[in-house]
Amino acid sequence: MDEFDIEINPNVAINNSSTTLPNKTTTEQLKINENQEPILTKKELFAWYLYAFACEVYSVVSISSFIPLILEHFASEKGVTSIDRTPCKTAKEGLRCVVNIFGFWIDTASFSLYTFSLSVILQAITTISIGATADHGAMRKTLLLNFAFVGSISAMLFLLIPSGSYIIAGILTIIGNVSFGAAFVCFNGFLPVIVRNHSDVRKISNEIKNYIIDKNKTHEHDTQIEDDESTLEDRSLLSSKDPILINLKENLLKTKDRISAHISARGFASGYFGGIILLIICLLISFLLRSTIYSLQIGVFLSGIWWFLFSLFVSKWLQPRPGPPLFLNEESKIRWINYVTFSWRRLWKTILQVKKLEMTFRFLIVWILVSDSCTTILSVALLFAKTTLNIKTPGLITLTLIAPISALISTLLFPYFIKLSVKKTTILLLFMLLFIPIYGCLGLILPFGGLRSSGELYFMAVWFGFVLGPLQSYCRTMFAELVPRGRETEFFALYAITDKGSSWFGPSLIAIIVDVTGEIRYGFLLLFVLIFLSIPILWFVDEKKGKEDAMNSSIDNEDII
Template identity: 20%
Template sequence: MTEGKVITTSKKVTNGWAMYDWANSVYNLVITTTFFPIYFLAVTGSNDQEHKVTFLGREFVNSSLYDYILAVAYLIIAILYPILTSIADTRGNKKNFMRFFCYMGAIGCSALFFFKSDTLLLGVIAFMMAAMGYVGSLVFYNAYLPEIAAPEDRDRISAKGYAYGYIGSVLMQIVGFVLVMTMSDPGLATRITFLLVGIWWFAFAQITFAALPQSNVVQTKKGNVIQEGFQEMKKVYDQVKHMPILKRFLRGFFFYSMGVQTVMLAATIFGSKLLGLPDTKLIVTVVLIQLVAILGAWGMSRLSAIYGNLKVLMGVIVFWIIICILAYYTAGVAEKGINAEYHFYILALLVGLVMGGIQSLSRSTYSKLMPDTKDTASFFSYYDLTEKLAIVIGIFTFGRIEEITGTMKNSVLSLIVFFAIGLVWLYSALYKQKQTQTA
């Protein structure tokens, strides 16, 4: 890698980097998207129609409790981000911190094997560990992208990572599905699946750790890491606010991430609780979503090369708004006692088309718009901090609106507001970009 110009490293390194998506995406699909939401609702469900569960002395709607647990986990990791990434950038420990969070997440997934109806606290702690390990490792993983790939290759390599992730997670999903279908105790089969996810994550991550080079070191400091961390975030913020296109993009990203991430985290609960779909049909549907998402990520990277990242992102967000409107309609149909199963399948395919692509394209767009710097961990920490705070607000709002109104339908409708605000900011970024190009 040269001093003034980033060049794309060897295929071994880029493939090794992409393999981490293969390793950790099993958490995102098997734990948060499919098996764990279904299992959590089953373990915490009750015989009445209110689906209430008592936790730490307070009664919750069980699906809202699930949302709150995720929100707290993301909030904790968001608070820690500035400190951890400051250490990584100033001491060159990017790989070590990535490894630490990887192992935390893998242990959390494996510990879910012991989660039963009488061990709710253990299950919550293990789930939070898994979530924190997943999001914590991603900031260091993402920060490697500008170091190993030239700007013109980042869309392609970023999309490769997501494609690897979808393929690997679908394979693990199929293993879990076979266990649930063939074992006499579906609960035990699900808990074995949690254990296998932790082992998978840990084992395949070793390929990544062996392939990735030591990260760039900006400088060596031995001061107060907490102070340094927040100073780093302030430094990034001060730079971003003087970059009008990047600033507008990040504002748009903040709002549309509230919608995108909440849909992805709540989709299975939506299908299970609101529509009452059988577990096996939900699992098969999620697998199909992942297969469609591979094509979506690939297709969106091609479209961005033709029309530009911001235009494609705007088109995708309009698509997400349409999905939310259809989901609201589907929920209304289900609440009237009409079978809305096939409505859900159509929604699932539509989500698959844009789910992976918007994440991949957002990541590569940010890497293109950020300044030429070696402080990659700090800049991607800022990016991930933006996304995780968006998730905290989005998923908490989703759960709270359900608790207040008594229906998840209104929670779905609220997501349209987030997408609409994000769309406005992206249009502003595109307009500013055009002004800059013609100046």
């Protein structure tokens, strides 16, 4: 067996008491055994990338592109004009079309926005219910695959929906979006674990522990080492003023940042690449079927097939990387209730730790504003293109294809050409994102420009994709470093809640704006406010303090409830 570092044994049960080695510790005692967490392999990392390649097609093709158009079309087929309630199909073009939803008349252009708003609320409830549980045992991988298969099947069922069945389409959209979000929480929860077990990070961790051991031997002190590798490493680093340890700490943090940014960027790039491939296929299908709405249904169906098939390979190659087991009431006949209540209790306990994790929660406020802005831009752009600029289906598909291509390129290039810190790069990207609502608002005050032609909208799609790709990647990278060890999925559930759970806000306000004014362009004013507010908040996020607070709040330093 090779020399290695000491860490939690992920494959055997542990309890709340600490398991320790004998007091006298030597380098020879730092031996890895077959039960210890292995170093990240290329196949395992490929499997993580592959899931992004599998699931992001549903986001890029279905959620962001086709489903809003399908919902709007189905609602319009059953809709009537707001003036005299004649069917929209036989009415003159340009009249406002509304549809009755449970006794309320809403604009057909708003139906998809309300549907997504409801889905993200349910998604927030679901992610809270699984977040903390997924960090224990092998639940993270199990939940990821289960939600992936449910979501992919709901997408495949779109092929069977008869025209005009907007309620059925809305229900399947909700199921698919909730499943996608829950699975993606588990997927993101793997990122800090993968980075922690990367060979470069583990090498520096070994150097730190060996230095501590040698130093203790020199001073003839007996050392008691806990099973968790990061507990020994991080506590020593935080309390020591040894210049060698300080340098090792800085090297470790820089290495983690570099590897996390690299892996996160490639993960997003893999997803965009998959989405681009399927969008091209769907574009060809649209031309062959002469741009019918059924071609969009086929696209959603194909995204479900894609998601399902590639997830099968992920199930085989992605290692579960299990955490400590839960000690719940095993006598309960409905065990899942225990898991759900555990996750909600953990959430409450985490909320009470706001002061201990101030920077982590401050960043989550930033993410609320950023993610809501990006989600709203996507929703507004497609509806604006269809209802205001009257761009037909092939043009809409082309529009949705431009953004991920631009995002793929910028996501891969940004880490190589922009040498700023993760935080400063994110702030730069937010200023770049402000250009979109500023330009859109020009249409309210000037007789020219301000998104009055399809060419302007295509350029804006390039710009949005160029900013969105690296922005998502750098935000995920920054948050991953602010997450306590052993609580990865729990905190990425909060990340998803502030992402999708808050994204009902922007689309809902846009929907209200459309219903009240009949003009979707006013939504750009809201987008400007959301993006602008995020910049000063992010500026006051202290990365160093946030990382140190996360080290002290790892699950290894507290009991499992």
